[in-house]
Amino acid sequence: MSAREACEVCYPFWCLVDEGSRSRMKEFDHEWTSRHHASKTSRRPGQLLVDFTGLVTICAIINIDQEGGAESTGLDLLISVTFESDYRDEISTLKDISGTYVVLRGPDRDMGKMSPFSSKTTASVESWSKAANWIQQCTSGHLACNVEANAGSWHPTRLLDLAFPTSTSDTFRIVVTSEVGIGPDERYTTLSHCWGSAQFLQLKKSSCDEFRKGVRLDKLPKTFQEAIQVTRRLGVRFLWIDSLCILQDRDDLSDWLVEAAQMHKVYSHSFCNISAAGARYSSKGLFFGRDPRISHTTDVRICLEGLGLRSETGYTDCSILDLEFWGHNIGQCSLNTRGWVLQERLLSPRVLHFARDQLFWECREHTAAECYPESLPMALRNGTPANFKKLDPVSRSSRLTASGNASNDAMFDHGVWNSVIRAYSNTRLTKSSDKLIALSGVAKYFATRIDDFYVVGMWRRYLASSLLWQVEKQAQVDGSPSTRPETYRAPSFSWASVEGTVITAPPTDTNLLIEVVDLHLDYVSADTTGLVRGGYIDLKGQVKPFEMVVKYTLQLQQLFLLVDGVIVKDPKKEDWENGPFVHLDVGQTSFDDENAKKTLYYMPAQKQKAPGDDVSYLLLDALDASRFTFRRIGVAVTAEAAAVEILNRPTPKQGHQPGTDSEADGDVRTIRIV
Secondary structure (H helix, E strand, C coil): CCCCCCCCCHHHHHHCCCHHHHHHHHHHHHHHHHHHCCCHHHCCCCCCHHHCCCCEEEEEEEECCCCCCCHHHCCCEEEEEEEECCCHHHHHHHHHCEEEEEEEEHHHHHHHCCCCCCCCECCCHHHHHHHHHHHHHHHHHCCHHHHHHHHCCCCCCEEEECCCCCCCCCEEEEEEHHHHCCCCCCCEEEEECCCCCCCCCCCCHHHHHHHHHCEEHHHCCHHHHHHHHHHHHCCCCEEECHHHHCCCCCCCCHHHHHHHCCHHHHHHCCCEEEECCCCCCCCCCCCCECCHHHHCCCEEEEECCCCCCCCCCCEEEEEEEECCHHHHHHHCCCHHHEHHHHHHHHHCCEEEEECCCCEEEEECCCEEECCECCCCCHHHCCCCHHHHHHHCHHHHHHHHHHCCCCCCCHHHHHHHHHHHHHHHCCCECCCHHHCCHHHHHHHHHHHHHHCCCEECCEECCCHHHHCCCEEHHHECCCCCECECCCCCCCCCCCHHHCECCEECCCCCCCCECCEEEEEEEEECCCCCCCCEEEEEEEEEEECEECEEEEEEECCEEEEEEEECCEECCCCCCCHHHCCCEEEECCCCCCCHHHHHHCCEEEEECECCCCCCCCEEEEEEEECCCCCCEEEEEEEEEECCHHHHHHHCCCCCCCCCCCCCCCCCCCCEEEEEEC
């Protein structure tokens, strides 16, 4: 009920629950009652959760600054909202749903207040006037957003022509830009959208002639029709839509391969990207009805009892902001969790998002929303979601030039690339085989600006440190276990070889104990940012044998390294708080086979600069008897002095064992990782 009344806490929280889960929750209301013979009168406010048999929403107020350093700023309180129940597993999607809200109080309380809007649709004049203002400010005053426009014209192979001589308002045609002589000042927009499962009109060899003569708009899905309306309203004649500007014949991918190779130019040279952020399918459109009350900031009073804060009345007047406002509406919407869309959003100089409740603006210098038309409040601007466009290297370069500091900080740029990879690994691809090619455009874009050689998702300059990536929680973005694809995609040293969310390692060329001495990649085509058939690196460093010990504590797996008969851990600590953290690329329940064959090895990768600093160790599985060729299986990370001492001990010389090289084990040598 409160969500329907546009409560600032309940509405954004409830919007995270999909329609299927909402229906299931309503069904469960009766199921829980019948299971436990519980009457509705037993469900009373203040009842202990341990005695409650239904699904409940827990709302907690948290003082995040018990030391008092942030109290003066009024940013010391957070509100956390989650679903809880003994039966939460039965609606598994509810596990990942949570809301976090910042409480603004004191002198800065009004800084987060929203600017109310009154219209009941995002197709309103009110919405468009704000969008037009954002575009005008960007095109006239943002240096970073106009780099490509000032550098000279470029146009895609094909475009939708929305104003050809014999056209009407309800028709368009496809033109080949090299044949029609488009003027250098002619602009074009692009569309980002979710395709969905429904069939719709696509460009194919058999329909090329029809498209070039002219097509009625009513043959297109609603999102395409409304993107044409927006483009015309912007005063732009041309529009690029992937399914209408690239041949979609499944038996001939030649045109798709050519166009995919220049996708970075398609988006970086566009005037504006139109983002269908509120639509799960292309049939849903850009515009939606809305409740204007969601743009009103409600003043509330919070009881301070138990929060360690004082006031004369025991209460504080405050405003509440959704801390994940941008992430929930833009970063985590269905469209922007698609892997292919990352390059569309990142490379376009400016993006106009048509979300469910309002329009959002994102360019290289500014982020805004209808309820925050000037700019997001400072409390909502932290983190990658609201600063996504800052990952564009053009944005950084322009900021440095404007400040008079045009130095080329290669390490910073490579760090930005790592942020892109972390964001990319949290997206989904319909075809997992697209993992490298969907990132190809971004790689080409970066390559022209950081002057480095691309290596299947990484870069040559800091390749040694880049090898220390981790798969977060051995899981994919949907929570399922990480896997390696059945069909070869990349060498095991690359994060692209795994289906999983990635934590990249900071770029550095100091304090390393490993060195990449050779590199080879076998490309599918001439595109060195695209698909590969195979590859390897030759890596120099110490190579030491170990065995993997698997233990379980309360069904939670814990892995330990056994080196020279000694388990790597501090004997003074309990197992659950001990030993290196072993991050496997793909989870594994047993290592009996590898231990018996003695194929497991590790390479110390970093020097410990100071006590307490983390150091990483590459974990490898030998693929041949000579112990020259390996595949990566993960990394181990520790800061414990006892663990570092054991792992860095010289390996004792042993007699020759079958399948080992007694002269090489433990010494600095060069191996190959495939």
